[in-house]
Amino acid sequence: MSIEQLAVVLGAVSLVTGITAALFAFRADSASRGARQEATRRWDDMVRPRPHFTFTGPPSVGQPIEVEVENLGGTLAAGAVVAAYGDDLYASELTLPDKAPPRRILLPPVLKAWQKARTPTFLLVAGRDVSGRWWDCLDGMKVIKDPRRWIDSHLKDMRLQGAVSFPELSGSPNAKR
Numbered sequence: 001m002s003i004e005q006l007a008v009v010l011g012a013v014s015l016v017t018g019i020t021a022a023l024f025a026f027r028a029d030s031a032s033r034g035a036r037q038e039a040t041r042r043w044d045d046m047v048r049p050r051p052h053f054t055f056t057g058p059p060s061v062g063q064p065i066e067v068e069v070e071n072l073g074g075t076l077a078a079g080a081v082v083a084a085y086g087d088d089l090y091a092s093e094l095t096l097p098d099k100a101p102p103r104r105i106l107l108p109p110v111l112k113a114w115q116k117a118r119t120p121t122f123l124l125v126a127g128r129d130v131s132g133r134w135w136d137c138l139d140g141m142k143v144i145k146d147p148r149r150w151i152d153s154h155l156k157d158m159r160l161q162g163a164v165s166f167p168e169l170s171g172s173p174n175a176k177r
Contacts, residue, residue, distance in 0.1 A: 049079070069096065075130050077095060080124060082122070134147040
């Protein structure tokens with residue numbers, strides 16, 4: 001075997017080894033990306049708050065509405081709730097520990113509704129998890145990218161701008177209640 005033949009064989013072996021190494025590196029990279037995405041999904045499932053609200057009964061005129069809230073997910077570090085019933089709109093901020101048992105809260109009336117609601121309904125439920133991300137709890141637990149703009153838009157749609165303030169959500173320094 002001559003030196004030229006040896007160089008060609010070594011070149012071929014190097015080429016096959018390089019292609020094999022690239023293939024295994026690609027497989028390892030895609031496996032690590034998949035594991036990272038799965039870990040992120042598990043983390044989100046673990047820390048995402050999942051508040052479950054039920055109305056306990058209709059309120060008297062001008063009185064707070066009583067709501068039973070249970071957190072089935074991670075810690076609700078901060079949250080915002082707006083409900084409507086009859087001629088009134090009710091709003092409040094709340095916090096709940098991780099997997100909190102049901103407890104009753106009172107949502108105070110904040111304004112007369114511009115449209116009468118025959119049954120109690122929630123118009124806005126948002127929550128912040130321990131990692132600082134905000135979730136729209138009424139829209140399939142979607143992540144809220146810009147909480148300040150999101151809350152301003154929703155309060156404007158509900159005609160509550162200036163009447164209700166959620167400082168934890170909007171970042172406003174002054175709370176109006």
